Amino acid sequence: MTFIALTRKLLRENIREYGMFIALFVIMGVFTITTDGVFISSRNIVNLVNQTGYIAVLAVGMTLVIVIRHIDLSVGFLAGFLGAVAAVALVFWHWPVYLAILFVLGLGVLAGLLTSFLVAHFGIPSFVATLAGWLGYRGALQLVTRNTGTIIIPNDAFNAIGNGFIPDIPIDILPEMHKLTLLLGLLGIVLFVISEVSNRRKMQSYHFEVLPREMFILKLVFISALLGAIAWVLAGYQGLSWTAVVVLAVVLIYDFITTKTVLGRHIYAVGGNPEAAELSGISVKRITYVVFGSMGMLSALSGILFASRLQSATTTAGTLFELDAIAAAFVGGVSAAGGVGKVTGALIGALVMTSLTSGMNLMGIDISYQYIVRALVLAAAVIFDVTTRNTGK
Amino acid sequence: MESTTRTRSPIVELRGIKKNFGAVQALRGVDLMLNHNEVLGLVGDNAAGKSTLMKVLSGAYIPDDGKIFIEGREVRFSSPMDARREGIEMVYQDYALADNLNVAANVFLGREAVRLKLGPIGVMDHHYMEQETKHLLKRLKINIASVRLKVERLSGGQRQAVAIARATAFDAKVIIMDEPTAALSVAAIEKVLDLIRTLKAGGASIIIISHRLEDIYHVGDRMIVLRHGRKVHDSPIEGDIHEFRERAVAYMVGARDDFREETLA
Numbered sequence: 001m002t003f004i005a006l007t008r009k010l011l012r013e014n015i016r017e018y019g020m021f022i023a024l025f026v027i028m029g030v031f032t033i034t035t036d037g038v039f040i041s042s043r044n045i046v047n048l049v050n051q052t053g054y055i056a057v058l059a060v061g062m063t064l065v066i067v068i069r070h071i072d073l074s075v076g077f078l079a080g081f082l083g084a085v086a087a088v089a090l091v092f093w094h095w096p097v098y099l100a101i102l103f104v105l106g107l108g109v110l111a112g113l114l115t116s117f118l119v120a121h122f123g124i125p126s127f128v129a130t131l132a133g134w135l136g137y138r139g140a141l142q143l144v145t146r147n148t149g150t151i152i153i154p155n156d157a158f159n160a161i162g163n164g165f166i167p168d169i170p171i172d173i174l175p176e177m178h179k180l181t182l183l184l185g186l187l188g189i190v191l192f193v194i195s196e197v198s199n200r201r202k203m204q205s206y207h208f209e210v211l212p213r214e215m216f217i218l219k220l221v222f223i224s225a226l227l228g229a230i231a232w233v234l235a236g237y238q239g240l241s242w243t244a245v246v247v248l249a250v251v252l253i254y255d256f257i258t259t260k261t262v263l264g265r266h267i268y269a270v271g272g273n274p275e276a277a278e279l280s281g282i283s284v285k286r287i288t289y290v291v292f293g294s295m296g297m298l299s300a301l302s303g304i305l306f307a308s309r310l311q312s313a314t315t316t317a318g319t320l321f322e323l324d325a326i327a328a329a330f331v332g333g334v335s336a337a338g339g340v341g342k343v344t345g346a347l348i349g350a351l352v353m354t355s356l357t358s359g360m361n362l363m364g365i366d367i368s369y370q371y372i373v374r375a376l377v378l379a380a381a382v383i384f385d386v387t388t389r390n391t392g393k
Numbered sequence: 394m395e396s397t398t399r400t401r402s403p404i405v406e407l408r409g410i411k412k413n414f415g416a417v418q419a420l421r422g423v424d425l426m427l428n429h430n431e432v433l434g435l436v437g438d439n440a441a442g443k444s445t446l447m448k449v450l451s452g453a454y455i456p457d458d459g460k461i462f463i464e465g466r467e468v469r470f471s472s473p474m475d476a477r478r479e480g481i482e483m484v485y486q487d488y489a490l491a492d493n494l495n496v497a498a499n500v501f502l503g504r505e506a507v508r509l510k511l512g513p514i515g516v517m518d519h520h521y522m523e524q525e526t527k528h529l530l531k532r533l534k535i536n537i538a539s540v541r542l543k544v545e546r547l548s549g550g551q552r553q554a555v556a557i558a559r560a561t562a563f564d565a566k567v568i569i570m571d572e573p574t575a576a577l578s579v580a581a582i583e584k585v586l587d588l589i590r591t592l593k594a595g596g597a598s599i600i601i602i603s604h605r606l607e608d609i610y611h612v613g614d615r616m617i618v619l620r621h622g623r624k625v626h627d628s629p630i631e632g633d634i635h636e637f638r639e640r641a642v643a644y645m646v647g648a649r650d651d652f653r654e655e656t657l658a
């Protein structure tokens with residue numbers, strides 16, 4: 001088989017996986033051209049990453065919610081409400097940062113368990129249960145901020161989560177660059193290559209089909225170059241932000257859980273066929289509790305990231321986050337039919353959605369058109385899902 | 394009567410099982426006995442209650458009334474996991490597979506092999522599960538290109554093979570098969586019947602539901618006929634196949650009924 005034919009075949013077989021990467025590249029390429037390179041500047045990319053953070057963590061949780069055939073509309077105002085609670089704990093109760101964060105994450109889990117109690121115990125459709133949550137948390141947010149209006153958070157440690165960067169190694173080489181970020185980028189590449197190579201060896205020893213050698217090398221080079229480029233761009237500004245660290249940690253942990261653990265397997269089984277899962281001894285109820293509980297915790301995290309980024313809790317925080325998160329999950333390849341979708345896809349989907357906003361803002365496009373463009377992208381993602389479902393791998 | 398000299402004792406006993414679905418009385422007080430190392434054929438017309446009765450035994454349905462005994466001990470199943478723990482496995486009529494997962498994942502669904510435990514979270518041993526699945530499929534002599542194929546890509550017969558592989562993977566004491574040959578070719582049916590004989594030789598007790606009376610005749614030791622949610626016949630399988638078939642059909646269509654008085658009394 002010729003190289004081009006092989007590439008074609010691979011693309012066709014894996015179009016569902018590669019589709020969102022292609023979309024992200026196209027979008028970034030187009031904005032880089034239309035903004036004369038401003039879009040791809042270190043400063044803008046860092047901003048983009050920090051803006052993606054609070055949507056990305058929601059999208060990760062939302063992906064699992066959609067995988068088990070549910071939806072959660074309450075996450076936006078829950079994030080806003082819990083961000084305000086964190087602000088109150090820090091400003092009025094004078095709690096230490098770690099305690100305020102743990103408290104709010106705990107409240108998030110409780111909120112998620114409440115939702116799943118309605119869904120799993122009473123059998124209320126999640127659409128309705130979480131619409132009630134949407135209303136309730138919106139009211140709660142307004143109550144918390146009613147007397148004070150916007151709560152300014154004068155806490156450097158807390159605000160660093162959304163605005164700060166990891167410290168650098170104090171040595172004199174490459175004064176313009178953030179050395180630790182470059183080092184981490186290098187480490188990432190090395191770990192990636194090692195794991196890919198050992199994985200390929202293992203697959204071959206079990207006689208499973210693997211990518212042809214040239215293709216495999218091309219993939220390694222391509223992804224390594226991508227990681228290197230991202231590290232380089234970030235290092236050119238102030239390095240890796242704390243938000244990026246948080247998001248990467250969430251994505252890595254959730255990726256591990258969903259692909260490597262029994263819990264992850266059961267989540268996908270429930271999404272694929274709840275009756276079969278139940279007959280195999282998996283408790284659909286328990287999985288529902290776990291998935292919504294995690295969604296609540298990630299909503300709290302999103303609220304913390306957002307409040308920290310704005311250095312304040314506002315009366316409208318979290319507005320429309322849920323729609324961005326749902327859109328990001330769908331762009332990231334989750335399927336409305338359930339059982340299909342990866343958390344790494346959610347991260348790419350969130351990057352696509354914030355890239356659109358960021359790029360169109362830079363171009364000075366009217367907000368009304370921005371909504372319409374984002375609507376088209378979401379529609380395209382779902383059409384893509386439906387039309388490739390039976391041809392993909 | 395008994396052609397073998399083995400002494401037989403019940404491994405499963407169902408007594409007076411009743412199950413209603415709204416106004417539908419699917420089971421009206423059924424008794425069923427399965428002996429150790431016996432192959433029991435369960436037959437009856439459509440909607441007779443065969444699947445419902447077996448789902449009561451597999452823990453999928455909780456009966457409205459009646460008792461379940463395993464080796465003389467009364468048990469209550471509140472979920473399929475309870476029944477699996479007692480060594481009861483079932484091949485469901487609609488296979489109960491998760492289409493989005495691959496063959497190995499389906500065979501080990503709910504029983505994943507764990508290689509490392511991190512608190513409540515178990516890390517799966519993919520390699521072990523894939524190798525085991527290969528062996529199981531080989532035993533069934535069913536050809537599936539890779540255990541990593543998603544089940545949605547399989548043919549009806551292959552799906553059925555996966556469901557059978559799952560039920561036979563864990564050295565179950567009691568294996569229930571609800572129409573295991575319905576989607577299979579003649580050659581594949583022979584393999585399943587062979588497998589049933591092998592499982593029996595290995596010590597398992599088996600209940601097989603089938604509309605193919607010749608299958609029941611060839612592998613079964615005893616037959617129970619259900620009709621309208623009641624047991625109407627229970628006897629060893631003997632005689633020639635034509636006589637057997639006539640007898641089974643007579644009970645299935647209601648021309649004969651061994652237990653009528655009991656219910657009237």
Ligand SMILES: Nc1ncnc2c1ncn2[C@@H]1O[C@H](COP(=O)(O)OP(=O)(O)OP(=O)(O)O)[C@@H](O)[C@H]1O
Pocket residue numbers: 414417418419437438439440441442443444445446486
């Ligand atoms: N989950 C359910 N909800 C409502 N009714 C049910 C349910 N399961 C079975 N029934 C009813 O119970 C009766 C017995 O059904 P069952 O599936 O046990 O029959 P069966 O003997 O297995 O038939 P078949 O040979 O067609 O598989 C039928 O009238 C059926 O409609």
Ligand SMILES: [Mg+2]
Pocket residue numbers: 443444445486571
């Ligand atoms: Mg049936």
